Amino acid sequence: MSTSERAVPSPFARRLRSAIARSGLSLDRIQARLQASGVPISVTALSYWQSGKRQPERQSSISAVRVLEDVLGLQRGELLSLLPPPRPRGLPSRRQADGVVKFPMEALRILLERVGAPHALEQQHRLNLLNLHDRCEIAAGGRQRSLTTRSVFQATADQQDRWILVYDHGGAPAPALHQLRNCRSGRVEIDPEHGLTVAELLFDRPIHRGETCLIEYTLTNSGPPYPDCENTYYREFRRPIREYLLEIRFDEADALRGCWQYARRGSAETEERRELHLDTAGGVHAVALDYGPGVFGISWE
Structure with missing residues (x-):
């Protein structure tokens, strides 16, 4: 990947990465603490968030970020405030772009x-x-x-x-x-x-x-x-x-x-x-x- 193609980390990604580094916790330990709080988030998702490859958008991910702030010792809203307004969603994954729910x-x-x-x-x-x-x-x-x-x-x-x-x-x-x-x-x-x-x-x-x-x-x-x-x-x-x-x-x-x-x-x-x-x-x-x-x-x- 050339320099011009490399994604620039968002403010959310930069703040999350620095908070993880300061906490001294590995992604595996963070994931385990989230799991213990009833929040199932994969290590891959956490890695993507801190690198800027992806950012939380689904409501379940937004909820996970709230718990993540507590795990990392951050103030309430310190990470969430850096996310852009969520795109209109509100429908589970089986909802298709044409508005029809696709059943098997x-x-x-x-x-x-x-x-x-x-x-x-x-x-x-x-x-x-x-x-x-x-x-x-x-x-x-x-x-x-x-x-x-x-x-x-x-x-x-x-x-x-x-x-x-x-x-x-x-x-x-x-x-x-x-x-x-x-x-x-x-x-x-x-x-x-x-x-x-x-x-x-x-x-x-x-x-x-x-x-x-x-x-x-x-x-x-x-x-x-x-x-x-x-x-x-x-x-x-x-x-x-x-x-x-x-x-x-x-x-x-x-x-x-x-x-x-x-x-x-x-x-x-x-x-x-x-x-x-x-x-x-x-x-x-x-x-x-x-x-x-x-x-x-x-x-x-």
Whole structure:
């Protein structure tokens, strides 16, 4: 590499490198201390950060820098203040540039066959999702503890007796399914390699064309430490929904620097954003009416 091609270290990289040198800690020891604090960062990432080859951008990396300041004996914000404003993100790694979440469809179809619903993807229209309410609980450290969902369906065909739940938990362990209302858990299949769980939610009784059914369930993650949710929660709607209510409740609401809702409709390239304000119970909410197809969610710092 010629001199003209060599990257100039950023102020963040220079400050981090000098702090590491002054601490007397090796990258391996720093990584071990971060790991003990529930922050999984590789030695390679730390090396890239201090050399200037890369800089923290994802929300999980920003969170790691906060802990890194403590490990290196720096003042709060001493490293973070040297980073440029983060690029709009707020969506996990399976979100593609066109706004569509890319699922491993072959792996999903295998799980659907195992729960006895090989044609579920083609038969989703038999239950019309009218109303959806998600309540996401964020524990200390900004990690997702649980998700409680209340759904209202309307049957477009007779003898509808179940809903097939598909949950993408990425690289985290599969959550526990419990606290069911008006339904019970049937067969559950997990693909840890692809981070997918498929479960039958069996209605208390079959519903027929025009009838509605309200169900509620909770997905609880193991922890602490709980899985990193990259400071965001969202839903992708492939079909229109009449109403979607999303709540985020924070254990450490005082630590928030900002919170906003975002929406990407259909194949639109732009993302609509709106600032949200904490309520007196330490949470925020956002509502989407007659929404979809598209992605709708909440992000925070």
